[in-house]
Amino acid sequence: MKRIFIGIKISLSPDLQQVFNRLKIKLKDEPIRWEAAEKWHITLSFVGSVLPEQLETVCEILQQVCEEQSVFSFLLKNLSFFKRRGEPAVVFIDVEKRDDLVGLATQIKNRLHTAGIRTNPGFNPHVTLCRLKKLKNKPAFYELMDQMSETSAQIINVQKILLYESILKPGGSEYQVLKEFNFS
Secondary structure, three states, rough: EEEEEEEEEEOOOHHHHHHHHHHHHOOOOOOOOOOOEEEEEEEEEEEEEHHHHHHHHHHHHHHHHOOOOOOEEEEEEEEEEEEEEEEEEEEEEEEEEOOOHHOOOOOOOOOHHHHOOOOOOOOOOOEEEEEEOOOHHHHHHHHHHOOOOOOOEEEEEEEEEEEEEEEOOOOOOEEEEEEEEEEO
């Protein structure tokens, strides 16, 4: 069995890379697990563990979706964070929810569900930069996030989607691209 998800690979512009580097410097004393640049992506659909025959079905569905999909773009901009149980847990760059992006994620989810393959509900596109442990200085974190929340925008042109395997390891997950699906 493989643990899989479907996503869009992201590379940050020099401006957003500078935001990431500044964030790392400002939070260097906090217990944080930073995501490596090669892991930056937007999850369109998290599937989870699948059997080999289900993986084959997922690939067939993604191929069909991409044959019908046109190239589109959206914006990355602004720094934010998710909370878990009231505590800051994940820092991310936000994604402009464009109709074509939402439509692609919905189409993938619906086709997978029709084939009997369940996915995580909802779609909240973002690019995870880091995962937070218990912060030592929460007021300083909140102040920093207020100061850095507005960033320059980056246009992301989407021409393909990737099927990833997520391999769980003690130090965090490792991602391996299983297959790329180019738009027609």
